[in-house]
Amino acid sequence: MAETKYIFVTGGVASSLGKGIISSSIGKLLQARGYNITIQKFDPYINIDPGTLNPYEHGECYVTVDGHEADLDLGHYERFTGIQTTKANNLTTGRIYKSVIDKERRGDYLGKTIQVIPHITDEIKRNVKLLGQKYHYDFVITEIGGTVGDIESLPYLESIRQLKWELGKNALCVHLTYVPYLAAAKELKTKPTQHSVKELQSVGIQPDILVLRSEHPLNDNIRRKVANFCNVDFEAVVQSVDMPTIYEVPIRMQEQGLDATILKKMGESVGETPSLGPWRQFLERRHKAKEVVNIGLVGKYDLQDAYKSILESLSQAGTYNDYKVKATFINSEKLNEENAEEKIKDMDGIVICPGFGQRGIEGKIIAAHYTRVHNIPTFGICLGMQMMVIEFARNVLGYEDANSTEMDEKTEYNVIDIMEDQKNITNMGGTMRLGAYECILKQGSRVFEIYKKEHIQERHRHRYEFNNDYEKEYEKAGMNCVGRNPESDLVEIVEVPGLKWYIGTQFHPEYSSTVLKPHPLFVDFVKTAIENKSSKK
Numbered sequence: 320m321a322e323t324k325y326i327f328v329t330g331g332v333a334s335s336l337g338k339g340i341i342s343s344s345i346g347k348l349l350q351a352r353g354y355n356i357t358i359q360k361f362d363p364y365i366n367i368d369p370g371t372l373n374p375y376e377h378g379e380c381y382v383t384v385d386g387h388e389a390d391l392d393l394g395h396y397e398r399f400t401g402i403q404t405t406k407a408n409n410l411t412t413g414r415i416y417k418s419v420i421d422k423e424r425r426g427d428y429l430g431k432t433i434q435v436i437p438h439i440t441d442e443i444k445r446n447v448k449l450l451g452q453k454y455h456y457d458f459v460i461t462e463i464g465g466t467v468g469d470i471e472s473l474p475y476l477e478s479i480r481q482l483k484w485e486l487g488k489n490a491l492c493v494h495l496t497y498v499p500y501l502a503a504a505k506e507l508k509t510k511p512t513q514h515s516v517k518e519l520q521s522v523g524i525q526p527d528i529l530v531l532r533s534e535h536p537l538n539d540n541i542r543r544k545v546a547n548f549c550n551v552d553f554e555a556v557v558q559s560v561d562m563p564t565i566y567e568v569p570i571r572m573q574e575q576g577l578d579a580t581i582l583k584k585m586g587e588s589v590g591e592t593p594s595l596g597p598w599r600q601f602l603e604r605r606h607k608a609k610e611v612v613n614i615g616l617v618g619k620y621d622l623q624d625a626y627k628s629i630l631e632s633l634s635q636a637g638t639y640n641d642y643k644v645k646a647t648f649i650n651s652e653k654l655n656e657e658n659a660e661e662k663i664k665d666m667d668g669i670v671i672c673p674g675f676g677q678r679g680i681e682g683k684i685i686a687a688h689y690t691r692v693h694n695i696p697t698f699g700i701c702l703g704m705q706m707m708v709i710e711f712a713r714n715v716l717g718y719e720d721a722n723s724t725e726m727d728e729k730t731e732y733n734v735i736d737i738m739e740d741q742k743n744i745t746n747m748g749g750t751m752r753l754g755a756y757e758c759i760l761k762q763g764s765r766v767f768e769i770y771k772k773e774h775i776q777e778r779h780r781h782r783y784e785f786n787n788d789y790e791k792e793y794e795k796a797g798m799n800c801v802g803r804n805p806e807s808d809l810v811e812i813v814e815v816p817g818l819k820w821y822i823g824t825q826f827h828p829e830y831s832s833t834v835l836k837p838h839p840l841f842v843d844f845v846k847t848a849i850e851n852k853s854s855k856k
């Protein structure tokens with residue numbers, strides 16, 4: 320394609336309608352037609368990135384291969400399209416302002432008064448186009464965080480208005496809204512959608528396509544009414560009804576011709592509808608899987624979004640094992656010696672989740688102990704791996720006081736310690752060991768068997784690490800260091816051979832598991848949990 324085309328995805332009426340899923344689905348459908356695409360997210364908050372945000376604020380922090388702490392929607396983009404994102408795929412108002420202020424300090428604006436319009440909007444526009452220009456994408460899909468009508472969203476909407484004007488057919492706006500069902504009146508209500516579109520129109524944007532989220536199917540009359548009231552073609556009013564799995568959404572969008580409508584509106588020839596074969600096979604397998612394997616997630620946030628990528632990785636791995644994964648949250652703060660058995664015994668496998676800080680770590684250590692002693696498949700991720708290491712020191716090596724210096728600076732047995740190059744860092748944002756690093760797996764280890772190769776690359780997000788001074792003692796006592804970084808010699812993976820599955824990774828494999836390429840560690844972990852379940856029968 321000669322010129323890059325820009326698709327904007329905005330949202331109205333309410334947040335959490337699934338703009339990320341719609342953006343990912345559009346990306347998936349265009350990709351299936353052979354187009355070169357990327358998806359980016361612009362978030363209207365002032366933090367530079369979500370790295371310093373509490374998961375209760377904004378869910379999981381996703382990490383890109385190039386070490387950017389990103390919005391969790393980038394996880395959806397990667398899981399749907401299999402295309403890796405980078406720092407350039409996620410911007411925030413904070414980063415936009417920072418860049419403008421840095422330029423102002425350098426004197427780049429030659430004495431001008433710096434204003435939201437044009438300086439902030441120009442910077443937004445420059446960033447919208449950056450990826451397209453650099454990599455010559457056919458389509459750049461830009462999801463705008465927040466909801467139309469928020470004060471914070473205004474500069475983004477003004478930028479879209481300008482870009483639509485400048486780019487003509489090469490820019491298009493998909494607006495996602497909500498059609499509530501009033502049970503008392505037994506009616507679906509389009510008024511909120513009309514208002515939301517009016518809001519967009521009031522800032523000069525006419526949406527080209529409307530995606531209506533609803534819990535109930537919408538009939539043609541409702542779609543026609545919305546089309547009429549909102550100046551949108553009937554065929555460009557698409558519905559997105561609740562699905563048993565988010566991975567159904569691209570199929571439902573394709574059935575309604577969302578991708579074809581986009582192409583037509585942007586002046587591209589439509590061609591044949593792609594079959595989405597492997598995607599459909601995945602869904603078919605997913606629907607056929609009836610038996611359930613129970614996985615307990617030990618962590619301190621009782622909020623689904625906080626462990627989004629782990630949940631998705633587990634559920635994908637379930638499908639590839641022809642099982643349904645039922646993930647049960649086990650609050651690590653409430654886990655103690657007395658109730659551990661009752662909370663864990665019925666689980667076929669346990670994931671000990673990542674995290675930061677003191678809260679809930681003793682519960683994670685108790686879980687690691689229970690599962691090791693009772694031989695329940697256990698997957699420790701990042702802080703989870705560190706807690707497995709601490710548990711082993713306390714209960715096998717006999718170092719009762721063993722800890723991570725993150726939790727107890729004065730511990731005599733600092734089996735998890737701060738990395739040398741982290742010691743003098745005072746800024747919290749963006750300064751951890753972040754992004755993909757190489758790891759070499761030990762031949763003969765369980766992980767080597769799982770990955771079936773020696774060299775792997777996995778994404779990181781941590782400051783603390785296994786203390787190599789203790790390695791020999793661990794190995795002698797039966798916990799092996801089976802993956803390490805070739806340059807820094809940092810330990811990346813520990814495992815206890817002989818147990819069904821007791822593996823801890825310092826990295827986050829959940830960030831790189833996608834629908835069509837599930838992560839081998841998750842697939843093997845779930846497989847072992849299923850075997851564990853069967854052996855109990």
Ligand code: GLN
Pocket residue numbers: 672673674675676700701702703725780781782783784
């Ligand atoms: N808090 C631990 C560290 O900084 C683990 C981080 C994590 O689980 N992502 O090393």
